[in-house]
Amino acid sequence: MKIQLLENIEKLACSFRHVLYQxxxxxxxxxxxxxxxxxDIKKYRFxxxxxxxxxxxxxxxxxxxxxxxYYQELIDYYEERFKEGLPSKNIxxxxxxxxxxxxxxxxxxxxxLDKCLEWxxxxxxxxxxxxxxxxxxxxxxxxxxxxxxDDTLFMTVLFLAKMGQILGKKEYIEEAKYQFLLHIKYLxxxxxxxxxxxxTFNGNHNFANALWGRGNCWVTIAIPELLDMLELDESxxxxxxxxxxxxxxxxxxxxxxxxxxxxxxxxxxxxTEASATCGFGYGILKGVHMGIIPEKYLETALKALPAILNxxxxxxxxxxxxxxxPMGRETxxxxxxxxxxxxxxxxxxAMLFLIEVLxxxxxxxxxxxxxxxxx
Numbered sequence: 001m002k003i004q005l006l007e008n009i010e011k012l013a014c015s016f017r018h019v020l021y022q023x024x025x026x027x028x029x030x031x032x033x034x035x036x037x038x039x040d041i042k043k044y045r046f047x048x049x050x051x052x053x054x055x056x057x058x059x060x061x062x063x064x065x066x067x068x069x070y071y072q073e074l075i076d077y078y079e080e081r082f083k084e085g086l087p088s089k090n091i092x093x094x095x096x097x098x099x100x101x102x103x104x105x106x107x108x109x110x111x112x113l114d115k116c117l118e119w120x121x122x123x124x125x126x127x128x129x130x131x132x133x134x135x136x137x138x139x140x141x142x143x144x145x146x147x148x149x150d151d152t153l154f155m156t157v158l159f160l161a162k163m164g165q166i167l168g169k170k171e172y173i174e175e176a177k178y179q180f181l182l183h184i185k186y187l188x189x190x191x192x193x194x195x196x197x198x199x200t201f202n203g204n205h206n207f208a209n210a211l212w213g214r215g216n217c218w219v220t221i222a223i224p225e226l227l228d229m230l231e232l233d234e235s236x237x238x239x240x241x242x243x244x245x246x247x248x249x250x251x252x253x254x255x256x257x258x259x260x261x262x263x264x265x266x267x268x269x270x271x272t273e274a275s276a277t278c279g280f281g282y283g284i285l286k287g288v289h290m291g292i293i294p295e296k297y298l299e300t301a302l303k304a305l306p307a308i309l310n311x312x313x314x315x316x317x318x319x320x321x322x323x324x325x326p327m328g329r330e331t332x333x334x335x336x337x338x339x340x341x342x343x344x345x346x347x348x349x350a351m352l353f354l355i356e357v358l359x360x361x362x363x364x365x366x367x368x369x370x371x372x373x374x375x
Contacts, residue, residue: 002361008309009354011316012347013061016054017073019317019344043087044140046077049155050324050344052095057348059099064355074103078112086115089122090138091149091156098159105166120163120172123156131201134182142326146201149327150187153180154218158225165229173230180226184243193246194254194265195219198327208328210335211265215325217279217349220247224286224293241292248284248293252300259304263322263335270336274311274320277304278349285356298360305357308350321346 164172287293328334
């Protein structure tokens, strides 16, 4: 099993550059038609949330293996982007800054720090806010006035928290902590513990009340990452942990027999989706390894492993990944109609999941590998 995991991680990594540099034709056409970019649209081709999540997964792969070729791949990416110029700032274009913050922390390269500071200050001083001071989920092609989305915590807030931790900037940390609390206030479904995709203060509602799979997985990842990143007061830490456990408990109930989760978590007629499944697997395993999620949920995460391994093709591409998903404003059918195609975040989330399975094997001396193989 360990050899199989290592082989699949390497396959995913080898395909990463190819998937990373694929043109997202639909996204670019939408930007052009909406005319919201305000600068050269070409700058957005390879600097968006899709790449940001992918780079985060690649950073974790480098830290797990120590392989310098992975590190160099990251450096090459950022140097190429700096040379051609970065796009305008928004929630989604902040996403590639999170791995850059980690790279600065390791390299101490001043030009990386300068970029991180520039984008951090934009978040604090210029990012549009909703009522109650929430980070408005402005994207490259939509303004989303007065809207909170569950994606924001991973795409933007983790970067701000990381920069606060690196630089000892209390104001960054306190703002990041507040954003987690505000998003919990308006996005958690109190009946289930799962998260709605979004909330709007223009009418005060959760749009179509979608319990969207990948949106939920950003939360399952973001809470352990934040707790791993910052030293938090016990009461605040306890609040986040209980929020996470409430979500994971419901995730166990809605998990499919094959270990996958549906793109609408509470709707078995919606298709099963790989990126959300990998995100849940990673977040749950990481939470268990950190001691913030009970060990009984280990089985829930590992149940997804065989299905995910079967979705990785010979070229190392993870299949059954849903395309980038804006807000389903009126109907749940919107989410069912999102097309499926390979994406950088699919590659990254699969790598994160498999890496954390390896960590589980390494850290638990008495772990029974046969248990995984019997699922």
